[in-house]
Amino acid sequence: MSENCEYRERVLTMDTMNPNVKRVEYAVRGPIVQRAVQIERELMMGIKKPFTEVIKANIGDCHAMGQKPITFFRQVLALCSYPDLLEDSKFPEDAKSRACRILQACGGGSLGAYSTSQGIELIRQDVARYIERRDGGITSHPDNIYLSTGASDAIMTMLKLLVSGEGMSRTGVMISIPQYPLYSAALAELGAVQISYYLDEDNCWSLDISELQRALQEAKKHCSPRALCIINPGNPTGQVQSRQCIEDVIRFAAAENLFLMADEVYQDNVYADGCTFHSFKKVLFEMGPEYSEKVELASFHSTSKCYMGECGFRGGYMEVVNLDPEVKVQLTKLVSVRLCPPVPGQALLDVVVNPPQPDEPSYDTFIKERTDTLATLAEKANMTQDILNQVPGIKCNPVQGAMYTFPRIHLPPKAIPEAKEKGQAPDMFYCMKLLEETGICLVPGSGFGQRDGTYHFRMTILPSKEKLKIVLAKIKEFQQHFMEQYS
């Protein structure tokens, strides 16, 4: 029916649509994931495959992979959603007191009221205090906190503010390669210039300042570089930045007048011995007023990762530092058009930044659940890297943090022309074949960016240990076959 357009030309076609939207690419939910969904349907319809289930290791979707929600968080949210439960003796007192406090801050005492566009003030205060605790007492002001619809929303908003100019003066934004493709997608949508700086794969995906210099100098010839995005811990690359490196980045941003955007959504996901998470804000303030009073910084956090994994609630916040006060008014105005971030997500964020304390009844359970989740993730990070590194033709850097491994895969020479014949990037060809033969859904490295001639894939370390072992074994087997077939 919808194919029937003989009567008149459509208004909205590929030719007439917004060209920036056409340029957007988002591999994490791209063609490979669409095929995975199709295969799932085929399996349900009884079509025979060499496997019985599709394992989606393409996205950091913890609960979908079986991770259990933190009981306390869900108790508070249930209480907020249905306050009659405040009478229920099965709910612990500390959950009730959190829920009452949140509801008192909501219009009409209901999660169903709009909040202020910046987010509920009480929750912003709690976020600010949480940041202060995290950063050893460095002041955080609730007025600088903006709650958001997941971190993605806030990142898009900040980029939207930053994009201006035409031609040579068009805003350039520096992003790491490999990157989380939200960045390239947002830049395409906004018509900004993407400036790629490459992470050093041979050096555990570390960030090299001379590479930043190179990328910047080159970009200056055709655009106006104005922002630098950092993902720490890295997605998809899993590295955790050293304090020294963060200092260097800040010095670079200060010298080159760049707005810093620090994506720190994996801040609790640090597994490797010897690695610690350092927030950009803390390092900035420890570098003294020369930096802390001038470098403009926005840092992002989310309820979707860490030990919570509550992606579906779309909770998150950003903290802005040194933002021009007039621009801040503009930011507030811009977010007001979308009214407010989802209030259940705001409530969830509040419990994340204000969890049970040692003297409260839910404390022990909470700590146990959190520790178990993080410990399991650490174990899976190790296991993944160990197993993958035993496979000939696969080389995997340590998964120091975050939730992914981004191994380099050696593709035999014959595979490349065959991929090209199909019009696919060689690693897309690899991942598609893996999906068709094993039911494992990964994202090809080309979706994140990689050095020319190198190939990778991203997989999450989120499946349960048992399942992860199977996944890794299947990949191993597949890789061996693949090598044999195309050598």
Add this chain to the structure above:
Amino acid sequence: MYRLQSLAARSLIAGALDQCTPLTLTSLTGVRHKSQGPSVEKCGQMRFITAEAKVSAGRLGGKMREKTLTMDTLNPQVKAVEYAVRGPIVIKAGEIERYLEEGGTKPFSEVIKANIGDAHAMGQQPITFLRQVVALCTFPELMDSPSFPEDAKWRARRILQGCGGHSLGSYSASPGVECIRKDIAAYIEQRDEGVPSDWENIYLTTGASDGIMTILRLLVSGKDSSRTGVMIPIPQYPLYSAAISEMDAVQVNYYLDEDNCWALDINELHRAYHAAKQHCQPRVICIINPGNPTGQVQSKKCIEEVLHFAYEENLFVMSDEVYQDNVYAPDCQFHSFKKVLYEMGPEYFNSVELVSFHSTSKGYTGECGFRGGYMEVINMDPEVKAQLVKLLSVRLCPPLAGQAAMDVIVNPPQPEEHTFKQFHQEKSSVLGALAEKAKLTEQILNAVPGIKCNPVQGAMYAFPRILIPPKAVEEAKALGMQPDMLYCLRLLEETGICVVPGSGFGQKDGTYHFRMTILPSIEKLKVLLGKVRDFHIGFLKEYSALEMKSDLICKT
């Protein structure tokens, strides 16, 4: 000057920050300094102004460095965005609220925010069944609790089965949870008496606003005279103008007919379209039905005319139908664009591109905070649809709690279910009260000299026309603000009532309005309307006296 000073002393001017150009801001600040009113500092834009002062001092103290992101380098489209519903007047209302909390005194004890359709904030109770299902989805241990009804549990189980890992904490597919999309399609078919709805045409959204922005984003292209023009009603809900500014599209105004109950006049559409064609490429027409802020409910005939016009002129139709359950006038009925299009025959139904929007925020549920909503997309080019899915996927998915709430709205308790009676009673009581308040508002306002209010046939707002005396218009101009902004600021300052000036929605030149919601409880609404009446009469008197005085001066 005296009057400017006195206004400044009453801190009227402060808070209008966003609206003022830098020039007028400076002149206003000048006025403020002269008046030296401490109340100005206290209940003015302290948050903004003092923060700014502090920061610039710090900047001067340290080494001066140009900021990367300033008003000069900011995205100019962002600068152009205006959104009155949460604009300067609301910021000001927030400041007064805080001032009262801190023990400050005003001629009133509370601020009544009638600026936004925020039902729960105005005391409307949530629908029990909806919240039970959401609570069950959130904390599935409650499935064992005997205090939850089986039909709520059944729905929650069904929703959770559609979620990854049976958790609301998983991402859903970007267009939304599949079983919820199917429920929505079934609901639409039922609403439209059998007109087919394909679940793959349904996309869940983060409130309706998100869906509207997304579709507009697809549509905006071209340069100069081929730049996309978007036809919107005037008065409009300012999301549209804000989105158009943000995307740098061309706003094409068509005026609703105030003398005719805000009806849409097809000749006016033609006029607007042809005028716009000279400088842009009109490609979309947006309709809000029932109307926001104007409260009219479109007749079936009028919808047919609009669709025919869109068909003839090759326009993409966006119909904002978030108030579809909010129809109060006995002689009015909601007709969906989709159904009317279908009834116009296959020539239309198979060709006109239509997207209609719905939301959890309005209707009888009023669940704004959950940010739930959906859109149904008809006749969209399949390749463009793939682009739409891709664009949505960048933001991963709409909030799951909002999706769950949407599911309950489209799949409510049925007569044979236990919860039906309570659900039905709650729903009718909300809608009954709204109808009563719609009537009450119109009646009381129309009894005030100098206020003229069209019937509130639907939606949640009254948009009365107000007479503003010439002297007041003059004074507003001297202050660099819209006359109805001056009116609303004074209303806020003197009565604590927060309404939005008509200029934020657009209106015919020389006419003035405000938008107020009809959501406060009946008792509070009566008080509010009484205060508006007294204020208005006082306002007219004050400025008419001024007029006579100046006439006298002129004569002597």
